[in-house]
Amino acid sequence: MNNNQLLQLFDKEMREEIEYPEARKEITADVVRFTREAPAMNFVSKTFASDADLDRVIEQELAHFAPMNQPFTWKVYSHDTLPTLTEKLEQHNFVRDEDDGDIMILDVDSAPSHLFDPVKADIRRITNLKGLKDVVSVLDKVYGNNNEWVYKRLGGHLTIPGYLSIYAAYADDQPVSVAWTYFQKGKFASLFAGSTRTEYRKRGLYTSLLSARLKEIRERRYQYAMVEAGEMSRPIVEKHGFQYLATAWDYLWEGGK
Template sequence: MNLQEVLALYDREQRREIEYPGMSRQVLPRLVRYVRPAPGMSFVLHSDLDEGSADAAINEQLAYFAALQQPFEWKVYAHDRPADLAQRLAARGFVLEEPDAIMVLDVAAAPPALLAEPAADVRRLRDPAQLADVVAVLEPVWGEDFSWVYERMGGHMALPDYLSIFVAYVVGTAAGVGWTYYNPGHFAGLWGGSTLAAYRGRGLYTALLAARVREARARGVPYLTIDAGAMSRPIVARHGFEVITYATACEWRPVAVGLGQSTA
């Protein structure tokens, strides 16, 4: 896998051209932003700036979202310009999260461990009514409100071939979750990747990963991507995922705006 070629393809398909249901894709002269109705989170996903244009672009986005009284996220990638873009955002009041590694698997070269049937009880959800099992895992793992899952992901489940959600069960109890979004082009994205603390160390994360890799392979998807944090990074690296860049989520909220929904 030529990582530079894959990164260029990722930038084009997953940052500039991608479309999201229920969001407005707005292509501006030097950036692409996605706007979701409140209380959902909007975001800037791609920018092509330099030292001379960055501050003005930041000011324009702040003014735009301040007028809407909506929070938004600016996702900064390690290869974006200028090199200090994240620091410029921090200076304007954005809160920076820890960087994630953007990792890619060449699905055709997936290792045998990800292609074998898992020993764990992993099921793909077919009915939005089952999303209670997803929320039952996510809320204790992350300590946040995931009630938005019912409307947003329930709606996405109704779209043909767009979203696949998998849950790992232990004696009938939902213990781990992970899902895949399929977009036109060469990539599908892995998200979720959460296991209840009481069930960690049993291979559930890997079993959920394997189920999604097998499905993507059956669907002819060339590449799988994951925004890998510190906990998942070594696991997926052992299974053939390679880092193509790093991304930092930079979040801004106007005064008096409460917590919104996840951008995932």
């Protein structure tokens, strides 16, 4: 599959056909939109409208979302063929999130063989609400804030058969690194986190967690592992064979300023 075909498949499966259990999806003639219960983020994942219609479409979506008084994001990708979309969003008081994400893809069938070697680190699967305390512990230490959201969001997703797999790496029987995978319908499995406590970095724990997840992805016959990588993580996943597909930007509506 060439790059253009892969982009088309990505748009179809990950921006149009994708489902989120906590969100209502609506596909109109102009956009694909997702609505969640407050205070969660609502967003537009795909824009079908022509460039000439963007003012109308943006105002239409604002009329739909603004009365909900919730965060609202418009997702933009580097391969979108809408030259003025970002300009029009900014004119309507959307501000680009500084954390751009590069969509990195690994074809599991051609992944480096070392990723499927036996894992030497202490990697454990977390399967219930009680085990999520280890995820919260690592995230709190890595980011220095409160991550109680994990219990509701990831805890709820763990109850959906086959949807979410969470792994943690342990040192001295303490959780020190965590990562998880979402399995949507189709060919893509989405990788998240890979967060490691500072004092345990450079020990191969990210690679061990990646290996554990890729083995499951291959066993479940998904073709592609996908990660949205930031500036620091892109070189790491590139080292393991991931290839650049596109860049994603989130444009957050700042309200009627």
